[in-house]
Amino acid sequence: MKIELERRGDCQIIRLADDLRFWKQPEQEGKLLVAFDAALEGPPREVVLNLLEVLSIDSRGIATLVRLPIRCAQRNIGLKVVMPRGVPREAIKHIHIFDPWPKFEDESSALGNPPQ
Numbered sequence: 348m349k350i351e352l353e354r355r356g357d358c359q360i361i362r363l364a365d366d367l368r369f370w371k372q373p374e375q376e377g378k379l380l381v382a383f384d385a386a387l388e389g390p391p392r393e394v395v396l397n398l399l400e401v402l403s404i405d406s407r408g409i410a411t412l413v414r415l416p417i418r419c420a421q422r423n424i425g426l427k428v429v430m431p432r433g434v435p436r437e438a439i440k441h442i443h444i445f446d447p448w449p450k451f452e453d454e455s456s457a458l459g460n461p462p463q
Contacts, residue, residue, distance in 0.1 A: 348375050349400075350382045357392035358458065361415075364400035367408035367435070376411050383415050393425035395457045401431040404438055413444050427457040 349364040361382065369376040386394060396415060404412075419426045426448045430436050439445065451457040 348379065350379065352382060352386050354389075354391070355458070358395060359386045359389070359391035359393075360395045360397060360454070360458075361386050362397040362400070362454075364402075366403050367401055367412070368403055368405040369407040369411060370405050376407060379411055380414065383418060387418055387422060387424065390422050390424055393427065394419055395427045395429065395454065397429040397454050397457070398431040398435070398439070399429050399453065401435045402433075404431075404435045409438065409442055409444065412439075416444065416448060427451060429454050429457050 348366055349362075351360075351362040351364075353360040353362070363379075367379075369379075394415070396412075398412075416426055418424075428445045428448055428450045430439065430445075430450050430452070449457075
């Protein structure tokens with residue numbers, strides 16, 4: 348799993364990539380939760396969760412992702428989600444965890460930037 352945090356003004360970008368299968372890797376789950384806490388410090392006005400580069404995910408990975416919208420809602424922080432492709436996208440869509448929040452095909456769209 349790769350995690351990248353970037354702050355742009357009052358927007359926090361969280362980029363996740365590669366493998367979000369945490370079933371036998373609780374240390375990876377903990378690492379992601381620490382990153383979520385760090386991303387919400389400040390707090391930002393909104394968070395863009397970029398999952399575009401996620402290649403695989405399991406039920407524990409999905410359960411960990413569910414915590415971010417809850418934490419954002421508790422702090423009145425807006426959330427936008429850049430959806431992954433393939434099987435991870437279908438798994439996330441099937442569970443409906445991000446249904447209440449806007450979803451985007453790329454980070455530029457989520458940030459409101461015109462296509463280049």
